[in-house]
Amino acid sequence: MADVAVSAPVTVVNRRFRSLRPLLREPRVVWAGGFLIALALVAIFAPWIAPKDPLEQDLMMASLPPIGFEGYEPGYYLGTDDLGRDVLSRIIFGARIALTVSLVAASLAGLIGSLLGLASGWYRGWTDRIVSRLVDIWMSFPPVLLSVLLVAVMGAGLHSVIIAIAIIDWTRFSRVVRAETLAQSSLDYVTAAEAIGFSRRHILWREILPNVAPVIIALLSLEMGIAVIVEAILSFVGLSISSDAPTWGGMVAQGRQVLHESWWVLVFPLVTLFATVLAFNLLGNGLRNALDPVMRR
Amino acid sequence: MTLTSVFNRLAMAVLTLLGVGLVVFVLLRVVPGDPVAMMISPSATPADIAALRAHYGLDLPLAEQFFLWLRDLLHLDFGTSISLRRGVLQLIGERLPATLELTFAALVFGILAGGIVAVAGVLLRRTPLEAVMDFVNGLFLAVPDFVWALALVLLVGVLWPIFPLSGRLDPALSTDFYTPFYLLESLARFNWTDVGDVLAHLVMPTLALGLPLAAVIARTLKEALGEAMVQDYVLLARLKGMSETRLVLQEALRNAVGPTLTLTGVQFTFMIGGTVIVERIFAYPGIGNMAIDAVINRDLPLIQGIVLVFGALFIVINIAVDLIADRLNPRQLHG
Amino acid sequence: MTPPLVSIEALSASSVREGGTPVLRDVSLTLERGEVRGLVGESGAGKSTIAKALLGILPETIRITGGWLRFEGRDLLTMPSGELRAMRGRDITLIPQDPQTALNPARTIEAQLTDGLRMKLGLRGTALHARAIELLEEVQIREPDRVLRSYPHQLSGGMRQRILIAAAFAPGPKLVVADEPTTALDVTVQKEILRLMRRMQERHGTAVIFVTHDLGVVAKVCDSVTLLYAGKVIEAGTTADVIERPQHAYTKALIAAGPRYDRPGQGLEPVPEAIFRQLRAELAGTAAKGAP
Numbered sequence: 001m002a003d004v005a006v007s008a009p010v011t012v013v014n015r016r017f018r019s020l021r022p023l024l025r026e027p028r029v030v031w032a033g034g035f036l037i038a039l040a041l042v043a044i045f046a047p048w049i050a051p052k053d054p055l056e057q058d059l060m061m062a063s064l065p066p067i068g069f070e071g072y073e074p075g076y077y078l079g080t081d082d083l084g085r086d087v088l089s090r091i092i093f094g095a096r097i098a099l100t101v102s103l104v105a106a107s108l109a110g111l112i113g114s115l116l117g118l119a120s121g122w123y124r125g126w127t128d129r130i131v132s133r134l135v136d137i138w139m140s141f142p143p144v145l146l147s148v149l150l151v152a153v154m155g156a157g158l159h160s161v162i163i164a165i166a167i168i169d170w171t172r173f174s175r176v177v178r179a180e181t182l183a184q185s186s187l188d189y190v191t192a193a194e195a196i197g198f199s200r201r202h203i204l205w206r207e208i209l210p211n212v213a214p215v216i217i218a219l220l221s222l223e224m225g226i227a228v229i230v231e232a233i234l235s236f237v238g239l240s241i242s243s244d245a246p247t248w249g250g251m252v253a254q255g256r257q258v259l260h261e262s263w264w265v266l267v268f269p270l271v272t273l274f275a276t277v278l279a280f281n282l283l284g285n286g287l288r289n290a291l292d293p294v295m296r297r
Numbered sequence: 298m299t300l301t302s303v304f305n306r307l308a309m310a311v312l313t314l315l316g317v318g319l320v321v322f323v324l325l326r327v328v329p330g331d332p333v334a335m336m337i338s339p340s341a342t343p344a345d346i347a348a349l350r351a352h353y354g355l356d357l358p359l360a361e362q363f364f365l366w367l368r369d370l371l372h373l374d375f376g377t378s379i380s381l382r383r384g385v386l387q388l389i390g391e392r393l394p395a396t397l398e399l400t401f402a403a404l405v406f407g408i409l410a411g412g413i414v415a416v417a418g419v420l421l422r423r424t425p426l427e428a429v430m431d432f433v434n435g436l437f438l439a440v441p442d443f444v445w446a447l448a449l450v451l452l453v454g455v456l457w458p459i460f461p462l463s464g465r466l467d468p469a470l471s472t473d474f475y476t477p478f479y480l481l482e483s484l485a486r487f488n489w490t491d492v493g494d495v496l497a498h499l500v501m502p503t504l505a506l507g508l509p510l511a512a513v514i515a516r517t518l519k520e521a522l523g524e525a526m527v528q529d530y531v532l533l534a535r536l537k538g539m540s541e542t543r544l545v546l547q548e549a550l551r552n553a554v555g556p557t558l559t560l561t562g563v564q565f566t567f568m569i570g571g572t573v574i575v576e577r578i579f580a581y582p583g584i585g586n587m588a589i590d591a592v593i594n595r596d597l598p599l600i601q602g603i604v605l606v607f608g609a610l611f612i613v614i615n616i617a618v619d620l621i622a623d624r625l626n627p628r629q630l631h632g
Numbered sequence: 633m634t635p636p637l638v639s640i641e642a643l644s645a646s647s648v649r650e651g652g653t654p655v656l657r658d659v660s661l662t663l664e665r666g667e668v669r670g671l672v673g674e675s676g677a678g679k680s681t682i683a684k685a686l687l688g689i690l691p692e693t694i695r696i697t698g699g700w701l702r703f704e705g706r707d708l709l710t711m712p713s714g715e716l717r718a719m720r721g722r723d724i725t726l727i728p729q730d731p732q733t734a735l736n737p738a739r740t741i742e743a744q745l746t747d748g749l750r751m752k753l754g755l756r757g758t759a760l761h762a763r764a765i766e767l768l769e770e771v772q773i774r775e776p777d778r779v780l781r782s783y784p785h786q787l788s789g790g791m792r793q794r795i796l797i798a799a800a801f802a803p804g805p806k807l808v809v810a811d812e813p814t815t816a817l818d819v820t821v822q823k824e825i826l827r828l829m830r831r832m833q834e835r836h837g838t839a840v841i842f843v844t845h846d847l848g849v850v851a852k853v854c855d856s857v858t859l860l861y862a863g864k865v866i867e868a869g870t871t872a873d874v875i876e877r878p879q880h881a882y883t884k885a886l887i888a889a890g891p892r893y894d895r896p897g898q899g900l901e902p903v904p905e906a907i908f909r910q911l912r913a914e915l916a917g918t919a920a921k922g923a924p
Binding site for chain 3: 528529530531532533534535536537538539540547548551552
């Protein structure tokens with residue numbers, strides 16, 4: 001009897017972790033993951049990869065078109081903006097900001113949301129009631145307006161952007177994690193663990209969390225995509241870091257201004273943004289598919 | 298939904314709105330940064346500043362400020378905008394119609410486009426075209442309105458300048474509007490030049506807002522239709538000799554809209570949130586665009602008013618969606 | 633001489649998925665106008681495949697490998713899809729198995745009952761409504777006006793099955809395929825529905841293919857019967873002949889198993905295993921004969 005009870009939770013956990021290998025057979029995970037790893041490498045080694053200084057202005061070199069167009073200046077592969085800054089170098093350095101913000105903000109949102117979701121799904125009762133009510137109130141704020149509001153209140157800057165994203169988007173995690181925890185807690189392995197006499201907290205961390213973890217990982221990837229966009233929106237509105245700094249959103253905002261004179265200032269950062277968001281999304285959905293086919297939205 | 302449950306929902310809605318108002322109110326006041334300091338000339342004396350603070354009630358204790366604000370709200374007094382120096386209600390009244398016309402246009406577009414794509418997808422089951430449509434739909438699902446808006450700006454601004462990219466009306470048109478509902482009013486006056494111009498200005502922001510909505514509707518409706526199409530009653534209808542198109546439209550569609558509608562409602566509230574940035578990108582004079590300016594100028598009364606309006610819109614839409622869903626479900630209607 | 637209403641000749645079919653397992657082996661049967669024929673067999677015997685082939689709704693996983701399927705002398709298997717659709721719902725209609733799922737929950741009874749009248753006979757307006765009421769009276773539904781305005785979930789299973797029967801007979805078809813129309817119903821309701829079907833059939837002079845696994849039902853409503861096992865015709869003839877003078881051991885065993893309206897195979901005596909062995913041996917024999 002005890003034998004059965006001990007082995008049941010262990011096998012469930014093991015099955016989950018062994019299932020990490022089929023991830024590589026999910027094409028979305030391979031392609032999107034590959035793209036994002038490449039992007040991360042570009043960001044890390046930006047000073048060695050970028051052909052120019054992203055902040056250096058040179059009015060003699062202002063508004064140069066990209067390679068293949070008339071007036072192209074060698075070395076400025078994707079052209080320059082109206083202040084003569086190299087678009088390619090700014091995109092490369094922009095990747096640093098975008099990926100930093102998305103990684104930190106998504107982790108924070110994931111941490112807060114997962115803890116609250118686990119707690120309300122496992123302990124239920126008043127914890128659940130309070131968290132659910134909070135989620136309801138949060139959902140009735142338009143997220144873009146709330147983020148603009150938070151950043152305005154905290155003052156523009158990278159820290160504010162990160163905190164704003166975490167404060168707004170924890171609900172995405174808590175809702176799904178709560179549902180998943182509820183579902184897991186009715187499974188036999190939890191009953192078996194309770195029968196052995198493990199404490200509630202022990203069961204939550206050692207038995208349930210490993211089984212909810214795949215869901216959290218998939219959500220993290222999706223959230224990183226959202227964070228990239230929110231950062232871009234806040235830069236676009238002018239509430240992220242200073243307009244000098246090479247952010248994709250800031251470049252896009254600038255490109256919107258000079259659209260008719262130099263379209264390339266908008267096109268290249270926008271394409272980068274598009275590809276990055278798409279990659280995070282594909283990776284997240286691929287992970288979700290490979291790790292947990294029954295996950296609800 | 299019974300009348301009592303509608304009342305319950307409304308009561309809950311008022312409570313939620315109060316919560317939203319309180320959160321914003323406190324948030325804006327506990328942080329450093331004096332809105333009055335921003336609007337006054339550097340040469341002003343401390344006495345001038347104090348007078349101005351007293352004028353806006355900013356010198357009172359926080360709780361008292363909140364209750365005064367609530368009391369004024371009950372009298373439909375939303376206060377005066379600090380940066381624009383006009384009544385908040387009046388400003389919202391001027392801008393909200395523009396946003397409503399835009400969101401309504403985007404909603405109509407999203408439902409029509411999403412519905413057509415879903416029906417076409419079901420009719421094209423197991424053909425190569427279905428895979429193509431699913432792929433394109435996936436792109437629209439993955440990429441948010443902000444990016445689509447800018448992509449549209451590029452497309453129309455650089456490659457194919459057929460639609461205006463900013464504003465709501467060509468300044469060259471000298472029509473005097475009596476109401477802020479330009480589209481409705483020009484329609485009512487049969488002023489086709491104005492109708493055309495207002496519509497042309499609506500096209501780009503409508504597409505940016507409506508495309509992600511259309512993608513969500515297309516996917517969920519297609520799934521629901523696919524499920525309905527294998528039901529026995531569809532088989533029986535097929536045996537009665539109905540054409541495939543008619544099977545989808547007459548037999549499957551009505552059973553499939555229920556689940557789709559709920560999701561459309563959720564997505565529609567997201568879309569209302571999306572107006573903030575889309576209006577900004579297209580310099581569309583709606584309430585979302587004004588919200589960003591208000592935040593940047595730390596215009597407390599205006600921010601509070603706008604956030605309340607957004608909260609109210611969210612709640613109204615959610616209740617409306619529930620009501621429509623009930624109407625569409627014959628079980629609830631007669632059972 | 634007019635050809636029989638339905639003539640199936642040496643029809644064979646196999647499953648695409650399961651490595652070409654035969655689902656029909658050399659099946660032949662004829663159905664005259666106004667005849668009620670039971671197609672009897674356990675699940676997987678091929679009775680539903682024959683019904684679906686007649687209706688032109690074979691799933692893609694089943695392929696016809698040989699034979700003919702004629703309706704009034706014309707081959708249904710090679711008929712252009714347009715003609716097939718025109719014929720469906722007018723000349724051949726279906727009474728489905730489960731009245732719970734066969735009615736669209738979002739359309740009124742009137743709309744669903746009159747589909748065939750509108751599309752196939754072109755009836756409109758008051759004539760259509762009057763005919764709908766007539767149809768409901770014919771299947772003995774009281775308060776037809778109220779029922780016509782109802783949605784399916786407001787009616788009992790027996791009521792819905794009556795409506796489905798009325799809809800099947802409405803366009804005046806030559807053939808009605810009844811796919812186990814009573815299995816989903818209570819035993820008491822079953823009897824009423826069977827009586828109703830027989831009366832409707834006699835009044836309209838319609839031929840009926842009655843798919844069932846229940847010999848007791850066959851004895852009640854069918855003129856003739858074809859008994860299938862694993863896609864092969866085991867025994868065929870008039871109901872009286874087959875029930876009173878069964879030739880095949882399987883038939884005898886089925887009759888011994890007792891006429892149960894509800895659950896087959898759970899009768900008084902189960903079919904002995906030896907008979908299944910004999911059946912399998914016979915099937916192996918025909919398969920060997922069929923192979924070159």
